[in-house]
Amino acid sequence: MMSYQIILVDDHIILAKAIQSIIEKDEAFHVTHVLKNGRELIDLLPGLDVKPxxxxxxxxxxxxNGMEVAKVLQQQYPELKFLTLTMNDEEMSIIKMFNLGAKGYLLKDADPEELMFAMTSILNKGFYYSDFVASVLMKNISGKSESSDPKVSTIVLKDRELEFLKHCCSEMTYKEIADVMFLSPKTIDGYREHLFQKLNVKSRVGLVLYSFRKNLFKIG
Known part of the structure; x- marks a missing residue:
């Protein structure tokens, strides 16, 4: 059986090895490398025949550090998925990592079960938001609250807007969304910017969280 290839980047080696042990209890996962800092990861990636x-x-x-790594990944390896696993619970750090392409953000004191669930969710759906992280993102990324902008709670979405939103809640890129909707990338960009303004959000994460809050459709 093929296993998911995982790379773990953490300067606390003892903790990293413990996390590796937790992950590899599930035969569906294999930690191929445990690295001590971001530079080791960036140096490693070009030589890998099979990316993680x-x-x-x-x-x-x-x-x-992780933010510096995320910037490089966003620019040079946008197809790679990463989960931020840290003790840093500062709201601005959470927001910055998602803006830099993180698919999830988990604190190191999380239960092993949540770690495995988060990894599986990212691999299958493309994202994972814990309740804590979702609350931070909704407060800081989604712009004004619905209570301060009553128009947001009465918005009516067209069928194509709903279709676009559903695809945004998957791991598809905007180009892939354009392909499945039989639209040009430029038109998809227009959908995105229009919905940012219409729903009063600032990012794709904001679109996903709006969909969650409104229970627009079952995701996954």
């Missing part, structure tokens, strides 16, 4: 299915990335590390 998921990267677990700490934030606070020497030499090259």
């Amino acid at each position: 299915d998921l990267i677990l990335l700490d934030i606070n590390m020497p030499i090259m």
